[in-house]
Amino acid sequence: MIKVKINGQEQSWDGDPDLPLLWFLRDEAGLTGTKYGCGQALCGACTVIVDKEAVRACITSVNDVAGREVTTIEGLHPNGDHPVQKAWRQVNVPQCGFCQAGQIMQAAALLMDNPKPSHDQIREAMSGNICRCGCYQRIENAIHLASTGV
Amino acid sequence: MNFIDNPRKLRGFEKHIRVEKVSRRSILKGLGVTGGFVLAAPVMSRQALAYETGAGKMPHGVVVDPRVFVSVASDGIVTIVGHRSEMGTGVRTSLPLIVAEEMEADWSRVKVQQAHGDEVKFGNQDTDGSRSTRHYLIPMRQIGASARTMLEQAAAKRWGVPATEVKAVNHEVVHSASGRKLGFGELAADAAKESVPSIESLKLKDPKDFRYLGKGAIGLVDLHDITTGKARYGADVRLPGMKYAVIARPPVTGGKLVKFEPEEALKVPGVEKVMQVQGWPWPSKFQPLGGVAVIARNTGAAIKGRDALKLVWDDGPNGKYDSVAYRKELEEASRKPGLVLRKEGDADAALKGADKVIVGEYYIPHLAHVSMEPPVAVANVKGDKAEIWAPVQSPGGTREDVAKTLGIPEGNVTVNVTLLGGGFGRKSKCDFALEAALLSKELGAPVKVQWTREDDIHNGFLHTVSVERIEAGLDKSGKVIAWRHRSVAPSIASTFAAGTVHQAPFEIGMGLVDMPFEIANISCENPEAAAHTRIGWFRSVSNIPRAFAVQSIVGEIAQATGRDQKDMLLELIGSPRIVKPNVKDLWNYGEPQDSYPIDTARLRKVVELVAEKGEWGRKVPKGHGLGIAVHRSFVSYIATIVEVAVDDKGKLTVPRVDTAIDCGAYVNPERIASQIEGAAIMGLSLAKYGEITFKDGKVQQKNFDDFQVVRMDDSPVVTNVYIVPPGPDTPPSGVGEPGVPPFAPALINAIFAATGKRIRSLPIGKQLEA
Numbered sequence: 061m062i063k064v065k066i067n068g069q070e071q072s073w074d075g076d077p078d079l080p081l082l083w084f085l086r087d088e089a090g091l092t093g094t095k096y097g098c099g100q101a102l103c104g105a106c107t108v109i110v111d112k113e114a115v116r117a118c119i120t121s122v123n124d125v126a127g128r129e130v131t132t133i134e135g136l137h138p139n140g141d142h143p144v145q146k147a148w149r150q151v152n153v154p155q156c157g158f159c160q161a162g163q164i165m166q167a168a169a170l171l172m173d174n175p176k177p178s179h180d181q182i183r184e185a186m187s188g189n190i191c192r193c194g195c196y197q198r199i200e201n202a203i204h205l206a207s208t209g210v
Numbered sequence: 211m212n213f214i215d216n217p218r219k220l221r222g223f224e225k226h227i228r229v230e231k232v233s234r235r236s237i238l239k240g241l242g243v244t245g246g247f248v249l250a251a252p253v254m255s256r257q258a259l260a261y262e263t264g265a266g267k268m269p270h271g272v273v274v275d276p277r278v279f280v281s282v283a284s285d286g287i288v289t290i291v292g293h294r295s296e297m298g299t300g301v302r303t304s305l306p307l308i309v310a311e312e313m314e315a316d317w318s319r320v321k322v323q324q325a326h327g328d329e330v331k332f333g334n335q336d337t338d339g340s341r342s343t344r345h346y347l348i349p350m351r352q353i354g355a356s357a358r359t360m361l362e363q364a365a366a367k368r369w370g371v372p373a374t375e376v377k378a379v380n381h382e383v384v385h386s387a388s389g390r391k392l393g394f395g396e397l398a399a400d401a402a403k404e405s406v407p408s409i410e411s412l413k414l415k416d417p418k419d420f421r422y423l424g425k426g427a428i429g430l431v432d433l434h435d436i437t438t439g440k441a442r443y444g445a446d447v448r449l450p451g452m453k454y455a456v457i458a459r460p461p462v463t464g465g466k467l468v469k470f471e472p473e474e475a476l477k478v479p480g481v482e483k484v485m486q487v488q489g490w491p492w493p494s495k496f497q498p499l500g501g502v503a504v505i506a507r508n509t510g511a512a513i514k515g516r517d518a519l520k521l522v523w524d525d526g527p528n529g530k531y532d533s534v535a536y537r538k539e540l541e542e543a544s545r546k547p548g549l550v551l552r553k554e555g556d557a558d559a560a561l562k563g564a565d566k567v568i569v570g571e572y573y574i575p576h577l578a579h580v581s582m583e584p585p586v587a588v589a590n591v592k593g594d595k596a597e598i599w600a601p602v603q604s605p606g607g608t609r610e611d612v613a614k615t616l617g618i619p620e621g622n623v624t625v626n627v628t629l630l631g632g633g634f635g636r637k638s639k640c641d642f643a644l645e646a647a648l649l650s651k652e653l654g655a656p657v658k659v660q661w662t663r664e665d666d667i668h669n670g671f672l673h674t675v676s677v678e679r680i681e682a683g684l685d686k687s688g689k690v691i692a693w694r695h696r697s698v699a700p701s702i703a704s705t706f707a708a709g710t711v712h713q714a715p716f717e718i719g720m721g722l723v724d725m726p727f728e729i730a731n732i733s734c735e736n737p738e739a740a741a742h743t744r745i746g747w748f749r750s751v752s753n754i755p756r757a758f759a760v761q762s763i764v765g766e767i768a769q770a771t772g773r774d775q776k777d778m779l780l781e782l783i784g785s786p787r788i789v790k791p792n793v794k795d796l797w798n799y800g801e802p803q804d805s806y807p808i809d810t811a812r813l814r815k816v817v818e819l820v821a822e823k824g825e826w827g828r829k830v831p832k833g834h835g836l837g838i839a840v841h842r843s844f845v846s847y848i849a850t851i852v853e854v855a856v857d858d859k860g861k862l863t864v865p866r867v868d869t870a871i872d873c874g875a876y877v878n879p880e881r882i883a884s885q886i887e888g889a890a891i892m893g894l895s896l897a898k899y900g901e902i903t904f905k906d907g908k909v910q911q912k913n914f915d916d917f918q919v920v921r922m923d924d925s926p927v928v929t930n931v932y933i934v935p936p937g938p939d940t941p942p943s944g945v946g947e948p949g950v951p952p953f954a955p956a957l958i959n960a961i962f963a964a965t966g967k968r969i970r971s972l973p974i975g976k977q978l979e980a
Contacts, residue, residue: 091439158443158581190921
């Protein structure tokens with residue numbers, strides 16, 4: 061039996077310990093905000109925060125996060141008012157929106173690590189997250205906005 | 211709430227969009243345009259009924275009925291139906307917003323309800339072809355005006371005054387003579403009893419009174435849900451007792467399963483069942499390819515189970531498809547005469563007599579859509595009834611195809627449309643929903659079919675592969691006197707009918723026969739090409755290779771004659787006029803020529819506007835270059851300037867993009883800008899990296915590592931968007947797709963300016979490193 065804390069709630073899993081965290085979150089725990097985009101850590105759609113670090117849930121097994129604290133988009137802020145989420149809305153970042161949970165989690169992790177990232181630092185830190193609609197310019201603007209106070 | 215936090219603080223918006231306050235005449239005279247962000251541009255006339263669109267000719271046409279689209283509850287909440295699919299264009303917000311505008315509803319008291327697939331009830335629902343605003347601006351205004359009129363009539367009756375004395379204002383009806391007011395909620399029950407006014411009797415609002423249309427101050431209705439993980443895409447649907455399935459499909463189009471061994475898959479924890487899926491022989495429109503499904507308690511187990519399957523396939527007639535050999539075939543075909551589609555003057559003779567002939571042969575390979583949400587669908591089939599939840603661009607077509615595939619009446623099929631995690635044309639084909647329906651029927655349980663990214667790349671409906679060969683004949687003065695364009699590419703029609711070797715009217719009408727240049731001798735030809743995989747619509751379709759070829763050769767002609775690219779482009783476009791190509795039944799994106807002619811004044815205008823605002827001719831640092839391109843598609847006009855930087859190792863970056871768009875009347879300039887920003891990135895992706903290749907009939911790429919798209923670190927640093935304000939009666943035209951085609955040629959022309967290297971084959975890949 062694996063125990064893991066997700067968004068502050070204790071969850072347990074007695075199935076395949078190698079099951080990717082992504083599918084545990086989506087299919088077993090019903091937390092569908094975290095998205096599948098590639099399954100190979102190439103696109104960042106499944107980004108969650110484990111303890112204080114952004115990780116790709118598609119290549120992280122449930123076993124890897126045993127005893128650790130996982131935050132998904134649903135748990136980032138109780139009302140959805142994390143500075144990154146507010147900035148995202150203010151700049152009207154999303155088009156289709158599918159990748160945005162991963163983008164937001166990555167951006168939130170970036171700001172924990174570096175509260176005032178530069179243009180180049182943002183572009184580098186966010187380059188693991190693909191947006192096929194092409195919202196990058198707004199993502200950068202939103203991160204600047206979040207870092208300076210919404 | 212549906213709102214952005216503070217509509218006045220649209221920072222990204224203010225920074226990058228300009229609605230240009232210019233008249234066509236001032237631009238033609240080359241006068242300077244005023245900068246700044248102007249909101250008061252005339253968006254559409256009061257009646258705005260002076261033009262016809264092709265909406266009525268779409269399957270099931272248009273339904274203008276407020277009872278279908280609007281309901282008002284006694285608490286005042288107005289529910290407006292969005293009947294098109296939301297894939298990122300903002301249509302689920304913008305069409306209901308039009309209704310709210312006309313009915314004087316307060317947007318904060320409006321809820322949007324997604325229509326299920328039912329074209330008899332809602333009219334055509336195919337969300338493709340950049341058609342939604344173009345076809346529904348007027349119908350949605352009429353629906354809103356009808357609802358408003360019914361509310362006004364109900365209030366007038368209640369008060370015993372003539373209806374002409376009352377007026378709906380911001381969610382209530384007011385009798386100003388007596389100062390009486392009734393909220394929409396208080397009038398709801400009575401208004402529902404009023405008869406629906408005739409369309410002819412409706413009075414549309416004066417555009418100067420618009421609160422929402424043309425302003426760009428309303429965020430997406432799903433914005434809060436998207437940023438909190440609550441938005442529901444196809445992949446997010448969960449039903450009690452639902453099973454999870456992935457399918458192993460034939461690796462070669464037209465291939466068949468010979469045998470399979472399920473034993474190892476069944477040993478994987480969580481796998482419950484392995485079963486064969488019915489397939490249809492190629493070509494069969496959107497029918498499933500067939501294969502073997504692994505059914506499990508979660509998607510991860512299903513994928514692991516599939517990896518353990520032992521499968522033997524018969525590759526069938528396309529087992530030898532090879533991209534290197536096929537390219538040679540296309541190139542050879544392009545060098546010989548083909549079916550002549552447009553003939554004006556005598557291009558052969560003029561080319562023979564020309565002082566100089568410039569030849570460009572341009573290649574663009576297959577492309578995959580790779581929407582961030584791979585195809586996915588949930589089905590629950592019980593007896594002769596089916597319910598589907600899916601991210602489909604074609605809810606009505608999906609309903610029809612599910613009914614046919616299961617052999618049940620269409621009325622027994624419910625198609626629930628979720629949000630689409632990107633579409634780009636891929637989700638106009640409902641094969642994934644049909645797979646889910648077949649599996650659910652067989653399992654007797656609800657099932658979700660999830661395509662992996664590898665499935666998406668291996669078994670999609672790819673963008674065609676093409677060679678576009680253009681020969682331009684110049685006289686002694688450098689004037690272009692002859693134009694021969696041969697386009698060779700397998701047609702989308704090949705997915706519907708075996709033996710297709712010529713392109714369909716809708717493909718040749720995308721930048722081949724509608725070429726707008728003022729040249730005396732023109733020949734547009736289409737040599738044969740047979741398909742060896744499934745070809746489908748990809749955002750902007752054949753306009754991608756056409757704009758690439760046509761706008762590249764403009765750069766090459768400028769280069770050969772020592773002229774400025776922009777001046778060369780304007781010279782070729784020629785005088786302001788309506789172009790009437792000598793083409794039988796010219797396809798015009800389904801629109802009548804009268805409303806949507808090929809207007810070179812508008813084409814010139816976007817070139818001149820982008821040149822002005824994008825500072826064409828500005829001095830750029832060493833290793834940088836500017837390129838320009840213009841293209842009319844989806845009856846909109848778009849010009850783009852790209853600045854590139856190429857370092858001494860051949861690394862390409864894009865510091866700046868400027869795009870001017872004339873899309874006629876518009877609803878939400880903020881979403882127009884987002885579409886154009888995104889189109890630049892999709893254009894850069896296809897130009898820099900986009901290539902699907904085949905070997906032994908199989909796609910050689912598998913995921914985002916070998917089918918790359920632009921990431922943030924190599925995306926354009928800034929994309930500026932300039933929107934041409936429409937005249938009072940300019941009909942709306944496409945926005946979702948037209949931004950893509952001019953990007954690649956503008957980029958390629960810029961690369962030439964920066965490096966002196968002319969790229970004729972996409973993707974650029976390592977060509978600049980040589």
